[in-house]
Amino acid sequence: MLRTTLVTLVLVLLGWWSGAWITRDFQVWTAEGARRLTVVERPIDTPPATLAGPGVVGADLHAWLSGSGRTTIVDFVYTRCPTVCTTLGSGFQQLQQALAKTPASGVKLLSISFDPLHDDESSLQRYAAQWQVDPAYWAIATVPDTVQLQRLLNAFQVVVIDDGRGGFVHNAALLVIDGRGRLVRIFGDNDTDLALNYARAISAGPARE
């Protein structure tokens, strides 16, 4: 029985260790939870990507995001999206209204479409009109180069899947990017106030190490 007890103990320890690794010390149970936790500890650099969209044609994403005192809240969308993007769209609309009250805050909004095959310049313009986008605060763009786009989605762990009805499902969230072009925090798509307060705080304070 001693040998059996020994093997069982080793298995329990192994199981405990694996469980701690999978759940980041029993804090998260989903990949989305792990993504949000990891980003807090280790900010993710924005990979090189060329943007296209109304007012941002040819801009480099990293350069567009960078700037002292600048903070950007990014969301990923596709303009045909009827469901979750409505939440994102109206969330961004609220953010835009809040930003318009304090124009000097340095916080910007950027919606990136992950569907460049469908979302050309005119589709993006239509989307901008639908949500009454003010280009002073909110830019809409896509990354036409699909290799660059996939690298960006992978880096930020944005997972886009088929919804079975001709559209997409994705882990929609509010991504806060600091003035050095690093993804530093991820908020749920309903937590617009939290995201805005956090973005304002880091854009006002000194750049974090």
Add this chain to the structure above:
Amino acid sequence: MTAMHHAGPRGTSWTWAPGALLLLLMLAPPIRKLTESSMIAHMLIQYPCLMLAGLLLVREVPARWLSATERWNELGISGFVGSALALALLMIPRVLDLALVDGGVEAMKMLALVGSGAALALSWPRAGVVMQAFFLGNVLWMTAVVGMLYQDAAVRVCNAYRLDDQQDLGRALVLIAIAIGVIWSLHTAWSRAQLRSSVLPVSPDGAIQPSTCRWPHRLLGGGQCGPASRRPLAAAAASLPARSTARQRTSR
């Protein structure tokens, strides 16, 4: 007579082929892609198939090697603990997502499933009913709870899978947990009844009871196996081939 000579010696038999074939099939990239394309196929086709492959393969390991594991797995305790832990870990939603993008996690996941199948196959006959009940109680309860969580969650727990897929899986997990629990309970009650009546072969009047007068009586009626019920029982038992297979399994 000549046909007998064509049957090769036992060592050259291909009985390990089904397990190896199943394992290779599940590892083949197109099948892996297919079985991981939905959450329900991932958990309810790939997981059980890998466990089954482990079970089939371990049965082909020579008995003298397996007897060496006996002292390290008394009553099947280490095997049960190991597989219960592995199954618990592999039901964490993050594992399903990670397995799709991280080759290391995918390899460990598959190894754990094949290992669990093998460990269960080795442990099951060594364990008594109490150990089996303890193991199933843990694993099935956990499966049902995970199933209910998957059904009730308003958000997707896996980034790579859809919400309707997750809810289907939740319902299926609960049903499977209930089904396995019921089947095991019935089978255990059945084989215990069979065992009990076989150790008491002599009736009060001194006559040795016929072997056909065994299982259904205790399971269904619970009364004595008397001469009056002998004939219908014999007919019932003769029409049920399941008895002999159940016996073979327990004697393995």
